[in-house]
Amino acid sequence: MASQACAAARALVASAHRITVLTGAGVSTDSGIPDFRGPDGLWARDADAGLGATLDAYLADPELRRLTWRARLESPVWTAKPNAAHKALVELERSGRLRTVVTQNIDGLHQKAGSDPHRVLELHGTLHATVCLGCGATGSMREALRRVAEGEAEPDCPRCRGVLKSATISFGQELDAEVLRRARLAALDCDVLLVAGTSLQVQPAAGLVPLAAKAGAQVIICNAEPTPCDSVAAVVLHESVSEVLPDLSAVPPSGGGSF
Ligand code: NAD
Incomplete structure (x- = not known):
């Protein structure tokens, strides 16, 4: 990744202490699971x-x-096997900066990659x-x-x-209230919200993005296509999540300290 936007995303991740990630079907396409709207x-x-x-x-x-x-x-x-995007989030968690992965996916690949199951909230x-x-x-x-x-x-x-x-969760079914409550807390209590591989067209998941932005989080959106939330993001990357996430997870924390 070489663009100015990529450099900005790296800088945000480097200075972050509490990262919440929101993922969607696009994170699993490189594992052979088709998305919906891509x-x-x-x-x-x-x-x-x-x-x-x-x-x-x-x-x-x-x-x-x-x-x-x-x-x-x-x-x-x-x-399906976890791909580079799932694995990168495991690395980010191990660096101590990633607190919570909120996922709309139902495939279990974050946990299969090694994400702490207690930190993965399966909204759907x-x-x-x-x-x-x-x-x-x-x-x-x-x-x-x-x-x-x-x-x-x-x-x-x-x-x-x-x-x-x-x-x-099927159409017409309510989300688990406790999972949604924890997802909203994770959106409210982060300094960076990293959004990856989601068209952000499904509510209430998409609502987490403006919620985090209003609470002061810097929002990074990495998705192949534009999303309705791009305007609230500090950085938008229209690139592959399995290229961008490994790049971001490799960024050392600014100040050189380790967590
Ligand atoms: P979506 O299909 O609406 O959007 C996926 C987005 O990811 C698209 O905009 C697409 O352009 C982008 N994308 C695809 N591959 C990408 C890549 N490699 N890099 C960057 N971007 C990529 O999916 P959604 O927003 O998650 O919402 C749809 C619903 O479908 C969700 O509720 C989800 O539960 C469900 N779903 C889940 C799975 C899964 O569990 N893997 C698969 C399909 C659908």
């Missing part, structure tokens, strides 16, 4: 969402649920777990998919026989 994107958030389903439609339509389970067996998420849930829409019990996605692979069209809840769904 040039090669498709709706990969969840197969039920992919078929245009709301939570109500999923509950009402057994055929939709069967298609969803079948499609989920083939999801690229199960074989996770594809690696199931939840029963009847009794609320959570379970293992791996176990549910094993049942599908063995021929069950739709695995039900082992406890109450209710309808099982991935533990992801």
Whole structure:
């Protein structure tokens, strides 16, 4: 990275003590998981969402649920490996400056790369777990998919026989209030908000950007395309996250001290 904008981003990261990162699907495209709104994107958030389903439609339509389970067996998420962008955030965390990763992703790749799971807030849930829409019990996605692979069209809840769904947020579903509260706190309590690989078109995630900016954080946005929040950012980089994030994470803290 050689531009003036890159130099400005490096300087902000060098002087930061409390960095919050907000990531989206663009961070995982180089791991082979398509994004939604990028040039090669498709709706990969969840197969039920992919078929245009709301939570109500999923509950009402057994055929939709069967298609969803079948499609989920083939999801690229199960074989995806973390890429340079995920790994760079692990390095930034190890340097002591990155406090929290707020992610809209459901693929678990930040944790797989080595990010401290306690510092990763999954705003839209996770594809690696199931939840029963009847009794609320959570379970293992791996176990549910094993049942599908063995021929069950739709695995039900082992406890109450209710309808099982991935533990992801579908259209029409509220976000987990505690996760959202912690994400807002992380946006309010950072000196740099580093935004990576998100079109910032999904609320309430996108609202974290103006929230952090109003609270005084310097916002860096790295995304291949312009976003609606570019105007509140101190630095905007229209570049690849798997090139930019390793570059930023390699910047030593200004003053030469280590944390
Ligand atoms: P989005 O698809 O709306 O936006 C992704 C953005 O990333 C696009 O603007 C695209 O141009 C950019 N991008 C793609 N690859 C990039 C790269 N290598 N470097 C820089 N920029 C890159 O995704 P979103 O903003 O996260 O919102 C969509 C919703 O879809 C979210 O709720 C998310 O949960 C879900 N989703 C998740 C996954 C996942 O878990 N990996 C995948 C697809 C969709």
